[in-house]
Amino acid sequence: MGSNTTEAHPIIGNKIKKAAKSGLKVIVVDPRRIDIVKSAHRHLQIDVGSDIALMNAMMHVIIKEGLYDEQFILQHTDEFEKLKNQVELYTPEFATHITGLSTEDIIETAREYANAEKSMIAYTLGITEHHCGVNNVFDIANLALLTGQIGRLGTGIMPLRGQNNVQGAGDMGCLPNQLTGAASIADEEYRKRFETTWNIEISAKIGDTQTRTFERIGEGEVKALYIIGENPLLADVHMNHTRELLKKLDLLVVQDIFLTETAEYADVVLPAKSWGEVDGTYTNTDRRIQRVRKAVEAAPDVKEDWEILCELSTRLGYPMQYENSEDIWNEVRMLAWEMYGGISYERLEKEYSIHYPCPNEGHPGTKILHAGFHREEVGGKVSSFVPVEYTSPLELPDEDYPFTLTTGRRLESYNTHSQTRFYADGVKIRQKEETVDIHPEDAVRLGILDGSLVKVSSRRGELKVKAKITEQVVPGLVFMSFHWSEVPTNVLTLNEFDPISGTAEYKACAVQVEPVLDQ
Amino acid sequence: MGETTQIKTVCGYCGTGCGLVLDIVDNQIVKIRGDKAAPVNKGQTCVKGGFAYKYVHAPSRIKSPLIRKEGKLVQATWEEAYNLIADRLSSIKNDFGPESITMFACARTTNESNYITQKFMRTAIGSNNIDGCNRT
Numbered sequence: 158m159g160s161n162t163t164e165a166h167p168i169i170g171n172k173i174k175k176a177a178k179s180g181l182k183v184i185v186v187d188p189r190r191i192d193i194v195k196s197a198h199r200h201l202q203i204d205v206g207s208d209i210a211l212m213n214a215m216m217h218v219i220i221k222e223g224l225y226d227e228q229f230i231l232q233h234t235d236e237f238e239k240l241k242n243q244v245e246l247y248t249p250e251f252a253t254h255i256t257g258l259s260t261e262d263i264i265e266t267a268r269e270y271a272n273a274e275k276s277m278i279a280y281t282l283g284i285t286e287h288h289c290g291v292n293n294v295f296d297i298a299n300l301a302l303l304t305g306q307i308g309r310l311g312t313g314i315m316p317l318r319g320q321n322n323v324q325g326a327g328d329m330g331c332l333p334n335q336l337t338g339a340a341s342i343a344d345e346e347y348r349k350r351f352e353t354t355w356n357i358e359i360s361a362k363i364g365d366t367q368t369r370t371f372e373r374i375g376e377g378e379v380k381a382l383y384i385i386g387e388n389p390l391l392a393d394v395h396m397n398h399t400r401e402l403l404k405k406l407d408l409l410v411v412q413d414i415f416l417t418e419t420a421e422y423a424d425v426v427l428p429a430k431s432w433g434e435v436d437g438t439y440t441n442t443d444r445r446i447q448r449v450r451k452a453v454e455a456a457p458d459v460k461e462d463w464e465i466l467c468e469l470s471t472r473l474g475y476p477m478q479y480e481n482s483e484d485i486w487n488e489v490r491m492l493a494w495e496m497y498g499g500i501s502y503e504r505l506e507k508e509y510s511i512h513y514p515c516p517n518e519g520h521p522g523t524k525i526l527h528a529g530f531h532r533e534e535v536g537g538k539v540s541s542f543v544p545v546e547y548t549s550p551l552e553l554p555d556e557d558y559p560f561t562l563t564t565g566r567r568l569e570s571y572n573t574h575s576q577t578r579f580y581a582d583g584v585k586i587r588q589k590e591e592t593v594d595i596h597p598e599d600a601v602r603l604g605i606l607d608g609s610l611v612k613v614s615s616r617r618g619e620l621k622v623k624a625k626i627t628e629q630v631v632p633g634l635v636f637m638s639f640h641w642s643e644v645p646t647n648v649l650t651l652n653e654f655d656p657i658s659g660t661a662e663y664k665a666c667a668v669q670v671e672p673v674l675d676q
Numbered sequence: 677m678g679e680t681t682q683i684k685t686v687c688g689y690c691g692t693g694c695g696l697v698l699d700i701v702d703n704q705i706v707k708i709r710g711d712k713a714a715p716v717n718k719g720q721t722c723v724k725g726g727f728a729y730k731y732v733h734a735p736s737r738i739k740s741p742l743i744r745k746e747g748k749l750v751q752a753t754w755e756e757a758y759n760l761i762a763d764r765l766s767s768i769k770n771d772f773g774p775e776s777i778t779m780f781a782c783a784r785t786t787n788e789s790n791y792i793t794q795k796f797m798r799t800a801i802g803s804n805n806i807d808g809c810n811r812t
Binding site: 165166167168169171317318319320321322323324325326327328329330331332333334336337342351355357359360362363364365366367370373378379380381382383384385386387389392407408410413414415416420421423424425426427428429431432433434435436437438439440441442443445446447448449450451452453454456458459460461462463466467468469470472473474475477479482485486488489509510568569571575576577578579580581584 | 683689691694698714722725733740749780786787789803
């Protein structure tokens with residue numbers, strides 16, 4: 158669901174394609190006819206942002222036809238009645254009007270998901286980058302709990318992570334509400350453990366998300382921002398607004414490998430070592446800890462992220478000193494031992510990768526996280542269903558802005574493109590610049606030729622970009638990526654956010670597309 | 677041309693976590709292959725992981741600290757940069773409290789650097805205002 162797997166996660170895409178050839182049934186839920194659809198047994202080409210209507214209708218069918226796992230629900234879940242009431246309204250016919258899908262497709266998908274011996278749902282940002290992103294994820298969990306498709310090999314919920322260590326960064330505690338080991342900052346006992354080792358009192362007050370930070374800069378409450386290896390000016394929604402906020406700060410520090418668009422606004426820029434120049438570990442999308450190794454020497458005046466922070470911390474009166482990355486990792490293992498205690502560098506040399514939780518050296522690691530669901534334990538923790546309601550995208554197309562713009566990634570480029578500008582010689586790149594992908598019917602109607610320049614505008618900004626005519630999109634829908642600073646797509650996007658996660662609605666806003674006559 | 681050495685590592689782009697073997701000559705990455713022994717990718721790579729590595733050696737990398745002086749970013753020493761940041765952070769913390777300082781961590785850097793990032797924020801600064809690009 159909402160995963161352009163072959164472009165954003167090509168190796169996982171390869172695995173899915175190969176498995177499809179040996180009989181795996183793949184159902185692709187995506188508003189665009191993306192490449193992975195070629196391997197699909199069914200493509201549910203839903204209207205942007207209508208996932209909850211689809212999933213609620215699937216659960217309606219599963220309940221009505223008695224395809225749910227009654228034993229599993231009794232033993233492991235709570236609030237089943239509440240879920241039943243919520244999805245009662247979502248008949249396939251009702252969902253058809255919202256999603257644009259046929260009732261047959263909805264019913265068949267529900268039956269197949271529930272009846273298969275093993276079903277898994279993999280999803281990416283097409284699920285989370287909505288104002289209802291958290292509700293979308295709740296509904297995926299509702300489906301898995303309803304059918305017991307979780308905690309066994311080949312089942313479960315698989316968020317495909319877009320960045321090499323986004324899982325690890327959160328697990329390490331780079332979140333406003335979590336300490337290292339993914340434990341809540343509000344957990345007094347856990348906090349105490351860190352206070353003792355760090356020899357300092359830790360604030361129990363939950364901090365700000367990135368989204369909230371931008372609001373508080375606007376309100377004049379945040380005065381200093383320190384950014385490591387990130388380019389929010391180009392990557393975040395409503396770029397013209399972000400730029401004004403960065404200018405408002407008393408101090409902006411950017412630590413990066415390139416002078417990014419964001420760094421141009423900094424008061425101080427610190428040069429960091431990059432991948433290939435450092436030792437350490439990453440945590441991948443399925444919780445594997447793996448070793449990254451230094452391959453080349455960095456330039457003499459460039460320093461590693463942790464080294465910079467330790468030196469700065471010492472100057473601020475809290476001395477920090479470590480020999481190397483292993484020294485730091487051993488502190489992590491000691492503090493968050495339930496997760497990492499058994500994952501030593503020495504073991505990683507021998508075993509290549511270990512899945513956390515791995516509490517001690519004798520533990521093999523945990524490949525399946527929720528296996529506890531299938532053990533015959535009495536009085537274990539139950540998981541609550543969280544029924545959710547469908548809400549439409551916050552900015553729908555209208556007369557002035559008649560298209561829906563949805564955004565994403567392209568195969569050969571990565572995020573704000575500061576790294577993928579530098580390919581090895583001789584590599585043939587298909588997409589060298591940004592395009593707005595538009596359906597042939599719309600192009601003909603508006604007199605737009607393939608490769609011709611068009612103006613795309615929203616209530617927040619406008620840009621000029623070449624058109625790419627393609628049947629990947631449907632009439633009324635256009636697609637752009639956010640890779641190129643020359644065509645900063647996020648001047649168009651909407652600054653509306655999920656109230657719980659703070660994730661922006663990148664996947665839907667209303668735009669106008671017009672040919673540029675004077676080319 | 678010097679000798680070729682090989683280093684095993686993990687790809688730094690998406691979250692799949694493919695194992696790679698890097699060929700190094702004269703302190704430059706000259707070739708990348710998928711590591712056949714890697715449990716995730718068993719020797720495969722995608723176009724980004726296999727070929728988009730030249731940024732490491734790009735001449736446009738920042739090679740020294742930069743400080744804004746009279747509106748322009750100019751080259752500075754680490755000492756100057758550290759002193760400026762430490763002075764400004766201390767006075768902002770004094771005047772407006774630790775909640776007026778925020779940090780955005782990096783989802784591309786190592787677990788070790790991320791651990792130190794949040795430790796820095798929670799100790800030297802004293803606030804939980806730390807988040808990452810995991811929401812974007």
